[in-house]
Amino acid sequence: MSLLEQYEKQYSILIAEITSQIGRLSLTNERKELCSKIDSSLTEAQELLEQIQLEIRDLNAAQRTTATSKLNCAQVELKRLQGEYTKAKENSKKKQNPLDYQAAAGDYDDYEDVAISNDQRQRLLDNSETIERTGNRLQEGYRVVIETETMGAQILSDLHQQRETIQNSRARLRETNAELGRASRTLNTMMLRALREKAVLYVVGGVFGVAVVVSLYLTFSSPTTATNS
Secondary structure: OOHHHHHHHHHHHHHHHHHHHHHHOOOOOOHHHHHHHHHHHHHHHHHHHHHHHHHHOOOOHHHHHHHHHHHHHHHHHHHHHHHHHHHHHHHHHHHHOHHHHHHOHHHHHHHHHHOOOHHHHHHHHHHHHHHHHHHHHHHHHHHHHHHHHHHHHHHHHHHHHHHHHHHHHHHHHHHHHHHHHHHHHHHHHHHHHHHHHHHHHHHHHHHHHHHHHHHHHHHHHHHHHHHHO
16 A cells, blocks of 8 residues: 555544544533544644645656545545534534623624635535546546556557567578578489489490490401401
8 A cells, every 4th residue: 555545544534533523522521622632633634635745746647636636625525624613613612601602702703704604615515526526537537548558558469479470480481491492402403413414324325335336347347358358
């Protein structure tokens, strides 16, 4: 698991704890202690988001886009929890000290001027959902890119194997051509040798024939010469 994934996991666990603590705020008598824990958890959550933002800078373009979308959603979620926490504290204070709360109504009115209204909160939630959907689409697009890249790598691997097969076939063809060339030269040598032997045979036969003719001539010509004498 990467450091970024560890931060995201810690943040998710921390947000779940904060949500649970805010829900218990109006039910417990130890409000100060619980508020202290929530304040500490909110600070820790903000620090985790800052760490996540630093880790995102080291990612590649595709991963950075997806991670940034998640970070924006997390920031919106944290702001929403901060608003709910502030409202829960005021409600808890109102239930426990109604007179003090009425005395501080003027201050609370000032807070209401800057607090997030329901419409603003709804817009933030809508924006969060939009960002989440955009992040999902980006993740889907990234998945398609990864699948396409994997498929392209497989195709390149197949082409490389086919190229090696063709090269091996060419090498075997060259070897076959070389063998045929050697066989052709051997056959030509044998044919030339046969022709030479045939020529020698013809010459020997011719010489033998001439010798026979000369011998016959000498044989038959000798008695005729003796008779004339």
